[in-house]
Every structure is written in structure tokens, then in C-alpha cells.
Amino acid sequence: MLVAQPAGAVLPSEYSFNAHISSPTAVQVRPRSDRPIKHTFTTRPATINDAPAIASLGSRVFSTTFGFSIPPCDLKAYLDEAYSTDAVENDVRSASTQLIVACAGPDDRVIGFAQLTEFTSEPCIEDLECIIELQRLYVDPDFHGSGIGKTLTKEVEAIARGQGYRIMWLGVWEGNFKAQRVYEAMGFTRVGEHEFKMGRCIQTDWIMIKDL
Numbered sequence: 001m002l003v004a005q006p007a008g009a010v011l012p013s014e015y016s017f018n019a020h021i022s023s024p025t026a027v028q029v030r031p032r033s034d035r036p037i038k039h040t041f042t043t044r045p046a047t048i049n050d051a052p053a054i055a056s057l058g059s060r061v062f063s064t065t066f067g068f069s070i071p072p073c074d075l076k077a078y079l080d081e082a083y084s085t086d087a088v089e090n091d092v093r094s095a096s097t098q099l100i101v102a103c104a105g106p107d108d109r110v111i112g113f114a115q116l117t118e119f120t121s122e123p124c125i126e127d128l129e130c131i132i133e134l135q136r137l138y139v140d141p142d143f144h145g146s147g148i149g150k151t152l153t154k155e156v157e158a159i160a161r162g163q164g165y166r167i168m169w170l171g172v173w174e175g176n177f178k179a180q181r182v183y184e185a186m187g188f189t190r191v192g193e194h195e196f197k198m199g200r201c202i203q204t205d206w207i208m209i210k211d212l
């Protein structure tokens, strides 16, 4: 476990953080009796105009879900790299990436997104053929449990199938108990692990796969 550093302390050049049992509700499994309100929503492919909303939602959900597990400087380094508007614009423009957004409310605001990324792999799945990565799946916490994550995943699965891919893979943090359950409910199984680096912080992700 990472121990809180005093102000001004110098962190090592790299360090590991292991999941521990005192993680917050953002990563905990929901009790079966706690059924949330079902919200209505629509989905569509993301456009370049969605980049600021995706960047803002991605930063907020990532900070809420994982912020407790890394020091603020490493969280900021990762958010700048992955969820600046420029970074998301590059993802939307990239030929190897596809983003689907979920929208809701009178202003049809972006409340979720899924990102499909081609040509990525990990050592534990390098023997598998025709694989594609579900790289990101993020839903606004106010809308969790409405089937948005499942719908977005089904849509990217259909896109992947249409492109001839046969297996979808993803990495999920070993301490993200809630997302692990969600992925298991959608048919993914754990096949290995890899290291995920944010700033200087190294965490362990499960690698999960699903036949398409």
C-alpha cells in the first residue's frame, strides 16, 4: 500500500501501488438490493465537437474512481496525457480508434463513452488472433446501473465484429472490484495481468477477454 507522503517529500522514480480493502464506493460491488433508478439515454459515434465533454467526463470519472490510489501529481500527469481535450481530439481523429458516446437529459449531454482501439496487445494474449481492445468505458456516476455501460459495450462489440475481429480484450485495475463484476456480467474472463503506469505509479491490471 502507498503511504501518504509528507508535504515536500521526494517520491521515488517509480513505485507500485497494490489494491487494498479500504477502497471507496466507486470501486465496490453493489449490494444486490441496491437497485439504482433507470435513466433513459441515446448513443451515437463521437464527433470532434464531443472532445471537450469526453475529456471533462473522463477526467472526472477517472479522478472519482481511481484518484484515491495515486498521489495528485501522478494523477495530474495521467489526466493531462489521456484526458486533455487535445488528447481526446487525437483519439476521435485516429483511424485506429473509435469512440461511442451515450447522451441524456434535455441538453443531450455526454454521460458516458466507450473507446475501441485496434492494433494493441499484451504478452499474455499475444498468441490470440483477431483481437481488439475495449480501451475505455466510462459512465457518469449519476447514471450508473442504467445499462449504459452494457449498451456501449454491445455497440463496440458489434462494430468490432463487423470489422472481422473475433476477440475483445481489456485491462481493468486489480482493485476495481465493481468494474470486474460488470465485465464478468458481460461475458469477459480473466486471462492474465499487466502493469499500468500513471506518472511514476505502477499498478496491476487484470487482462480480460471475450469471444465476439
Ligand SMILES: CC(C)(COP(=O)(O)OP(=O)(O)OC[C@H]1O[C@@H](n2cnc3c(N)ncnc32)[C@H](O)[C@@H]1OP(=O)(O)O)[C@@H](O)C(=O)NCCC(=O)NCCS
Pocket (backbone or CB within 6 Å): 028, 029, 030, 031, 061, 065, 137, 138, 139, 140, 143, 144, 145, 146, 147, 148, 149, 150, 151, 171, 172, 173, 176, 178, 179, 181, 182, 183, 185, 186
Ligand atoms: C464500470 C461502468 C462503466 C459500468 O457502467 P454502468 O452503466 O453502471 O453498468 P450497467 O448498468 O450497464 O451494468 C452492466 C452489468 O453489470 C452489473 N453491475 C453494474 N453495476 C454493478 C455493481 N456495482 N456491482 C455488481 N454488478 C454491477 C449490472 O447488473 C449489469 O449486469 P446485468 O445486465 O446482467 O444485470 C461504470 O461503473 C463506470 O463508469 N465506472 C467507473 C469507471 C470504470 O471503472 N471504468 C472501467 C475501467 S476498466
